[in-house]
Amino acid sequence: MYFKQILNERCGCASYLIASRESGDAAIVDPAIETEQYEALLSERGFHLRYVIDTHVHADHVSGARRLAAAHGAALCLHESAKVIYAFQPLKDGEEIALGQLRLRVLHTPGHRPELISLLVVNPPRSPEPSMVLTGDSLLVGDVGRPDFGGGDAVAQYGSLNRLLRLPDWVAVFPGHFEGPCGKGMCGRPSTTIGFERLFNPLARLDYDPFIATLNDGIPARPLNMTAIEPTNRGVMDAPWAMLTSTPDIPVVEIAAVENRMPATLLLDVREPEEYAHGHVPGARNLPQAELAARLDEVPRDRPVQVICQSGYRSLRAAQFLAQMGYQNVVNVNGGTAAWRASDWPLEAGETGAGAPRVIETAWAHAGGTYVI
Numbered sequence: 001m002y003f004k005q006i007l008n009e010r011c012g013c014a015s016y017l018i019a020s021r022e023s024g025d026a027a028i029v030d031p032a033i034e035t036e037q038y039e040a041l042l043s044e045r046g047f048h049l050r051y052v053i054d055t056h057v058h059a060d061h062v063s064g065a066r067r068l069a070a071a072h073g074a075a076l077c078l079h080e081s082a083k084v085i086y087a088f089q090p091l092k093d094g095e096e097i098a099l100g101q102l103r104l105r106v107l108h109t110p111g112h113r114p115e116l117i118s119l120l121v122v123n124p125p126r127s128p129e130p131s132m133v134l135t136g137d138s139l140l141v142g143d144v145g146r147p148d149f150g151g152g153d154a155v156a157q158y159g160s161l162n163r164l165l166r167l168p169d170w171v172a173v174f175p176g177h178f179e180g181p182c183g184k185g186m187c188g189r190p191s192t193t194i195g196f197e198r199l200f201n202p203l204a205r206l207d208y209d210p211f212i213a214t215l216n217d218g219i220p221a222r223p224l225n226m227t228a229i230e231p232t233n234r235g236v237m238d239a240p241w242a243m244l245t246s247t248p249d250i251p252v253v254e255i256a257a258v259e260n261r262m263p264a265t266l267l268l269d270v271r272e273p274e275e276y277a278h279g280h281v282p283g284a285r286n287l288p289q290a291e292l293a294a295r296l297d298e299v300p301r302d303r304p305v306q307v308i309c310q311s312g313y314r315s316l317r318a319a320q321f322l323a324q325m326g327y328q329n330v331v332n333v334n335g336g337t338a339a340w341r342a343s344d345w346p347l348e349a350g351e352t353g354a355g356a357p358r359v360i361e362t363a364w365a366h367a368g369g370t371y372v373i
């Protein structure tokens, strides 16, 4: 067999090329929108792409599945419950996909999303037992996928996690994310084993009630441009440009220099509405980062834009996206609303401190900086 994990550092995603070296039949799982990397591998190896499989409808990055499948006449596969408006080959729990001698066995493992599937990889000449499982965003390394955006639910995630943990110890786990917003506490390794996760995944050690409470705890900081990316992946919107695909340098402005001179300068707060309502820099306008692309026409191009969040990470990515979209005069407010608060300047609309909403953010290192989105 042939197996390659392809890591996308920009979005913290993993995709996979699996093939039979004997027959040359190949499948690609969870491809990124930049499909050139898969094209190069397929042609170098002389593989024939038969299946392109999305483990679920992604909310944080635009999938390259439709583009790849169309280019190769391959079957585009999703779980049968996927609510997309384009044609696809519906996969059922227990179904097997053949790639030469290899078998990909479908496990429906909802929770992060209702349609999420895992794929057990079986290579019968070596063993009748599975050697690997691709888990999408169900079981992650040291974590599980978040149920709090995109219609998931914690109860289903509990069942899916425990189903996966019944696999043999030796089964290698390859997740859909190694970093990024789809989990709350990923370890950062790109793979693990069922045995290790059963022993050391903090969520695997929780009983039902604390598991549900842990997964439902906090307000999600939804991914950048989620309200454009997720509909694009369902086919009801066409906004592949909503992906942040560049890392332009963004000037920084210190909190003491934030000028609230609306309408001459727009101070754009990209936190979630609950955070904004709890306390924001006076005059800041709220446009959550998840909605930035879908509501881009609300951001004027004729005046400077200062982007602010809680600590400066979400705002950096939002500012980079605005620059990618041609905004000429965008700066990032260093230290964000927390720096304003630390300076003892008054916040509008509420006190902060003990009752502040707990917002679930995910940090990861990328291109010279740590981002929290």
Ligand SMILES: [Fe+2]
Binding pocket: 056, 057, 058, 059, 060, 112, 137, 145, 182
């Ligand atoms: Fe996901």
